[in-house]
Amino acid sequence: MTVRTDAAAIGQRLQQLRRERGLTQRALAGDGYTAAYVSTLEAGRVRPSETALRYLAERLGVTQDELATGRPAQLATELRLALTEAQALLAAGRPGPAGDGFAAVLERAEREEVAAVRPAALLGLGECALESGRLEQAREHFEAAEQLLADQPLPQRAAAVRGRAVAYLLSGELRYSCYLLETAIDQLNAAGLPDPDALLLLYAAVIGPYMDMGAHTRAAQAAELALALAPTATDPALVAGLHRSVARTLIAAGRIAEADASLARAQQLYQRLRLSSDLAKCHWMRGYVHSQAGQLAEAERELRTAREMLAVQQAELFTHQVDVELADVLRRRGRHQEAGRLLHALLDRLGPHRGAVHAAGAHRLLGLIADEQGAPEDAEEHYVRALSLLEQTGAAGDLADLCRLLGDLYRRTGRTDLALDVYRTGLGHRAAPGTTTLGPGPAQPPGGLTD
Missing domain, CATH: 1.10.260.40 (lambda repressor-like DNA-binding domains)
Incomplete structure (x- = not known):
């Protein structure tokens, strides 16, 4: 109407x-x-x-x-209340009912031409689609929100940019994810609009693609800038998300105890805010921390807790990512059959355009299991599949590691020339750590937030 x-x-x-x-x-x-x-x-x-x-x-x-x-005077207030209720459902880890709520708000806002609430409803739908692993739909919702906010200052568009970048990251397009985030960060700083919440959101988001691309130095720099912004941020959920992202850089630097402390702070904030979906991801990250420290029983416990919470919330794609970590822990605990069943099951649901990095991780683990069980031909097949998936994403660190594994396999089976070629390929991926689509990293905010 x-x-x-x-x-x-x-x-x-x-x-x-x-x-x-x-x-x-x-x-x-x-x-x-x-x-x-x-x-x-x-x-x-x-x-x-x-x-x-x-x-x-x-x-x-x-x-x-x-x-x-002819619009009722209380209509805008009613729609904002419905938005709040849908956001509470999403925070509680119920993306299905939350999505229904956001869709109802959007439909009524469009029918009654209440423009002010439409971007928030689209952002909510995008987040629900992300949680449920519907990445193409998520991108469409975030793009529509950006279009509606096109004439607004960049800080008001930051959440839509971040959402679109995360959707590209999860679908394996790491470089484009970096491009979106770096461009927004540079524009925000160049315009003299260092909105702390917007910058914190973007810096915390860019850590993920940097880490997956092997750009650990850039990830650490983004983490430092985000930590400097944290005291001025107004949203405690943002600060919690920052601590969760920063933990990845600490793990890469071998600072396991600090990473666990950062995750503990994030967990406390999520519990206080009742953000169960993010709390589940904290359990997931703590499981990874324990795994890196060789504490495999603790790692399995944390990862299983995360998996149960995410499965209840129907966060399908994130559940699959936890499956990769859990399978690695099971493999290292000698439970090869259990790990293999888990990996084969999730590969049926993942593919090149939906979790390519994690599908590659599953093939890598299946290759390791086959190698450890004396089946080099099966191991080679899985390693080659993993390489094919990762070459599409630009995940340099993972590519280098796979080249090492495949080169070792070729060398052990007497194929020295092939081994040398694969090793050289791996060194090529290691030769340019930190390279992204734009070249130089994003500029620091004006005013010198870091020393």
């Missing part, structure tokens, strides 16, 4: 409201206008001026917008 604001529609509303209140045309006109003018308006022959609209709305006890558009 299109909201009508033409003279005829306003005249009909004016007449209806006057009659509902038992007023004559002369009584409604009062001292400001004449009964004849009110009659002309009700007949739809002219459209009232803004001054007349305001005057007549006051006489009728409604808002000017309600008289001009």
Whole structure:
């Protein structure tokens, strides 16, 4: 339904409201206008001026917008309340019902032409799609939100940019994810708009693709800048997300105890805020920390907790990512059959355009299991499949590691020339750590946030 604001529609509303209140045309006109003018308006022959609209709305006890558009005065408030309820469902790890809530808000906002709440509803739908692993839909929702906010300052568009970048990251397009985030960070800093929440959101988001691309130095720099911004941020959920992202850089630097402490702080904030989806991801990351430290029983416990929480929340793609980590722990604990079943099951649900990095991780682990069980041909097949998937994503660190594994396999089976070729390929991926689509890393915010 299109909201009508033409003279005829306003005249009909004016007449209806006057009659509902038992007023004559002369009584409604009062001292400001004449009964004849009110009659002309009700007949739809002219459209009232803004001054007349305001005057007549006051006489009728409604808002000017309600008289001009027919929208109930409380509509915007009702829609914002519905948005809040949908956001609470999403925070509680219920993306299905949350998505229904956001969709209902968007449909009514479009029908009633309440533009102000449409971007927030689209952002919510995008986040629900991310949680459920529907990456193409997520991108579409974030792009639509960006289009609606096109004339707004960049800080107001940061959440949509970040959402689109995460969707590309999860689908294996690491370089484009970096490009989106780096461009937004540079534009935000160059414009002299160092909004702390927007910058924190973008710096925390760029850590993930940097780490997956093997750009550990850049990830650490982004983490330092984000930590410097944290005291000025107004959203505690952002700060919690920062600690979770920073933990990845600490793990890469071998600072396991500090990483675990950072995750513990994030976990406390998520528990306080009742953000169960993010809390599940904290358990996942702590499982990874324990795994890196060789504490395999603790790692398995944390990862299984994360997996159960994410499965209940129907966060399918994130559940698959935890499966890769859990399978690695099971392999290292000598439970090869259990790990293999888990990996084969998730490969049926992943592919080149949906979790390519994690599908590659699954093939890598299946290759290791085959290698450890004395099946070099099966190991080679899985390693080659993993390489094919990773070459599409630019995940340099993982590519170098796979080249080492495949080169070792070729060398052990007497294929020295092939081994040398693969080793050289791996060294090529290691030769340019930190390279991204744009070349130089994003500039630091003005004002010297770090020393």
